[in-house]
Amino acid sequence: MTATSTQIQLVNRPVGWPTADDFRTVTVEYGDLAPGQVRVVNEFVSVDPYMRGRMIDTRSYIPPFALDATMTGGAVGRVVETTVDELPVGTLVSHQYGWRDVVQEDADGFRALPEPPANAASSVYLGVLGMTGLTAYVGLLTIARMQPGDTVFISGAAGAVGTAAGQIAQLKGAKRVIGSAGTPEKVALLTERYGYDAAFDYKDDRSIREQLRDAAPDGIDVYFDNVGGEHLEAALDSFNDGGRAALCGAIAQYNSTTRTPGPSNMANIITRGLTLTGFTIGHYFDQAPAFRGEMGQWFADGKVVHDETVVDGIENSVDAFLGLMRGENVGKMVVRTGS
Known part of the structure; x- marks a missing residue:
């Protein structure tokens, strides 16, 4: 089955403050899944300050975004089609294929997540639990x-x-x-x-x-x-x-x-x-299990509160990012791409 994905690409390397003209919105058509692939409909994608550094071509701890290519970043979504038993349809997953509403890639790029705690959206895995x-x-x-x-x-x-x-x-x-x-x-x-x-x-x-x-x-x-x-x-x-x-x-x-x-x-x-x-x-992912244990318990016990600034629509991702850079968010800034 085919699918259409709306994606955000970087077209210019900003000098000073980025503007909307430095980005473009494109649609990508996915064909049938290849063996070992899954298709995921994202629920939330993350915009983060570190992404500004990836918009320039300079030495850093992570490669810069390529021009005229879809950007990447944290996201959570649901598997809607699959060719692997480990990630059945309906599985909530986290991954680094942000800046788009639908993604189709090899299954090893996705990590299965438990359902979010009561009264929390899946975006919590991009914020305080992520x-x-x-x-x-x-x-x-x-x-x-x-x-x-x-x-x-x-x-x-x-x-x-x-x-x-x-x-x-x-x-x-x-x-x-x-x-x-x-x-x-x-x-x-x-x-x-x-x-x-x-x-x-x-x-x-x-x-x-x-x-x-x-x-x-x-x-x-x-x-x-x-x-x-x-x-x-x-x-x-x-x-x-x-x-x-x-x-x-x-x-x-x-x-x-x-x-x-x-x-x-x-x-x-x-x-x-x-x-x-x-x-x-x-460099510190080895500490994730200890973090998940402590933070998960604090969150469940109501000892940790969190806030999100939510922008609706993948087409508004650039506005969300620019708002983040201007300090318009309280807590985590996310883009809600799903219903």
Whole structure:
């Protein structure tokens, strides 16, 4: 049986902020399945900040998107046709064939998932129970080696990774958890919904350094960095001796057309014995079973809350991505491609 797939392709390498003209929407016709293949109708696809880096042709931890080809990324969907017994029709799967509503590929590119918990959509496997949650878990506990009693600062705290990391820090016994966000409404969410002890608006007239000092008068022990730039500089000012940072993202410079200067206080790394470690989650998939066990139980027990910003329609994926880059999301940004 044939099928039609709507897909999003990259046609230009953006300079500065991407625009809708850098992408195009195409339709692809799939023929009958070959042996070993499955056909999946996606329910949700993920748009993520790291995808901006893949839109330029430069050395990185993952190859750039090819021009005039359909982009890829996390997605969840249902098997609707199959040639393999391991993935029968109706199976919920996760995969990396995002930016399209229907995909037909070899079965080894898909991982079967359990049905989502009650009152949760399958998109939860793209967020707090998926790669996003795993990133927060690994960055906080393995990279930054957070210990009970630590004071933790998380930048970009109202995003998908930040909201998960803040809650994990609390559940693991942090003494104080502090977050930054880009609007007063998001700041309020951090303390009222996600349990942060303190939060501040990094777009406020006061400097990030000053606001962080006020929020953490006794200094910080752990920094989870999603932003870079002035946030990293502020953390270097506030670190206690022996502080540890997990450098997860640098969204402040993703659309910059000039080189971003480094922090002016790098000497603090030496004088305070700090450890700053960058990481990408692809090197830590061995920790997924431990993560699924702990986070799955926390989620089932109602100890973890999550929010999503949902955009409907695969044809609106670019708008969702651009909105993400402008900070229009709370929690995980996903595109709902299924009914």
